[in-house]
Amino acid sequence: MRRQSGILLHISSLPSRYGIGTLGKAAHDFVDFLKESGQSMWQILPLGPTGYGDSPYQSFSTFAGNPYFIDLEMLVEEGLLLQEEITEQGPLGYIEKVDYGLLFNTRMKLLSKAAQRGYGKYGEAEQQF
DSSP states (O other), X not given: OOOOOEEEOOGGGSOOSSSSOOSSHHXXXXXXXXXXXXXXXXXOOOOSOOOGXXXXXXXXXXXXXXXXXXXXXXXXXXXXXXXXXXXXXXXXXXXXXXXXXXXXXXXXXXXHHHHHHHHHHHOHHHHTO
């Protein structure tokens, strides 16, 4: 067995201007950093929607992904959100900690708007999934 090293870092801890780390550019950059550093593993906490106490271990679903990990900037790049719509929401979080209450009150509205645009952009067949 070959010796290996890695790091434990949850997606929510990645840097973000929007209150929580996402599976966007910061995640891709982190993977590149790990590779350049000679790391061979990245361990993360569960990725499901958080339940009581906002713990990743108290998820409501084994199969669903946490919608907070959807990158807002990637949605802007896809034309599913406008940067102004994100800015209009006001502060979307803090750098030091994740405020799940604030995310609940702001993020889902933005994701719903992006989903509606996605249905129109990608056609009715995509709505079935």
